[in-house]
Amino acid sequence: MQVSRTINSQLEDQLFKGKVLILYGARRTGKTTLVKNLLTKFSEKSAYINCELQEYKDALSTTNSGLLAEFIGNRELIIFDEAQHIANIGLVLKVLVDTFPQVQFIATGSSSFELSGMVSEPLTGRSRQFLLLPFSLEEIGQTLNPIQIKANLPNFLRFGLYPQVFNSIGDEKIEELAEISSNYLYKDLFQFEQIKKPDLLFKLLAAIALQTGSESSLNELAQITGTNVHTVKRYLELLEKSFVIFRLNSFSRNLRKELAKSQKIYFYDVGIRNAVIRNFNEMNLRTDVGGLWENFCITERIKFNQNHRRFVNIYFWRTYDQKEIDYIEEKDGHLTCFEFKYAEGSKGKFPSEFSENYPDSSFKVITPANFFELYK
The missing domain is CATH 3.40.50.300 (P-loop containing nucleotide triphosphate hydrolases)
Structure with missing residues (x-):
């Protein structure tokens, strides 16, 4: 197609x-x-x-x-x-x-x-x-109508949107993802950076995949992978620069209780994320749907910004008492805030602490029912 x-x-x-x-x-x-x-x-x-x-x-x-x-x-x-x-x-x-x-x-x-x-x-x-990132739903809208895209959302969450994967059928999608995730993505890392511990790289990716949607601690990742913080930090930087993962830093300016130095790590393609942990289960059999939907939506928004040359700063927000916003864009002094809920009809709440302290901000809840609002 x-x-x-x-x-x-x-x-x-x-x-x-x-x-x-x-x-x-x-x-x-x-x-x-x-x-x-x-x-x-x-x-x-x-x-x-x-x-x-x-x-x-x-x-x-x-x-x-x-x-x-x-x-x-x-x-x-x-x-x-x-x-x-x-x-x-x-x-x-x-x-x-x-x-x-x-x-x-x-x-x-x-x-x-x-x-x-x-x-x-x-x-x-x-x-x-x-x-250039994998296909976006906005681009796929050239060949599929909104009803077809919505019907296929569960498959997009399972297999992602790499061009070859999108154009494959059935188990061929898994074969393509296995090939991409085990060989192609890391080719330059092995060639140019002479990664000496590929097993450590894959352990780190698996640990990140299992923490999708949660804050990631360098110390915790080092403990899980059995290495030191310096090595984890270097590998994360290389994975970012080879377009496998990206990081969101926490937004913090006015409130003492805002988390100032936290980060979240996401995959540029959720199909690669699922391939890393070998989990292609359907949505009703998964325990990670919330984090998967969050990763998918944030990546789609990043594709929208990149494809349309929108230059923005991106963050997440959380306080010590667990108030949070999944994703924030800052452009021309305005803050656009997003909450991602996979269950249709879910109603997120704009934290009053944020809206009061940052009055020039807006808030959207994105579900499968209104996901096209990501492309506005």
Whole structure:
């Protein structure tokens, strides 16, 4: 089933404006498919470069503008796919965009810890960055109507929305998730960061998966995995930078009883989360539905913000006496608060302590009955 990516129009709007376009995202989210679709509009004067191939690693191992000019030829658009495999890619891209401003360069990368570290300083002021995540329900709405999407919500919560998984049928979904979660997602971690304890990585992921929706303590994770806090912190950072997980920090400004240093950890795709703990049970057989729905909704909101270039700060909120808000966005001084309830008809309550202390705020309860409000 063909699904057009919302971010595609954002990329096209930035073409030929003198900037290198950097497209990040985990492996298997559709980056290559997206950029190859762009090539169809410039087929005669464009090139797709697979940077994992040695021939291109050798050709791009220089910043000599003369040699690079021979490589570019008369092309107008060049895509460097998985650009983190090119040594000094940031410097190479800097020379290219400065020397050939008429040419549009696009670089994709599945590991921001490698690619952004290479490009952030050399390309200061010369790039635009985008993040491609798995399908969103907003995008799936191109091919399924709202009634169909609502009917399939339980399956989306079980298997997530990776493109290959969405387009698979029955047990093939589990096969795809097993392959992605055991091989592809961590390929760059093992290659670039030389992770010496892959078993520890998977133990940590399982511990995070079992705490979905709850606050996560570095000390507790270290105890569960049998390692130290420093190692846990490093592994969490690497998992974030490879787009497996993300963290929410607690919102705290005015009240003494607000938790100030807590964090919650979520997966960018709940299918990967379920694959980590090998739990694809239907909703009526699960004890983790609340956390699963919370993770799913927060991720959908993040996709909405990324796809529409909405730049916001994101948090959760909790007090020592257990008053809480699942998710908060801060934009232009306004706070938008969300509570996520899987049971239809559930009515959350906006904590009075929060509304009184932060009067410029709003509150929404998201259930399966009104989940499309996430995309407003």
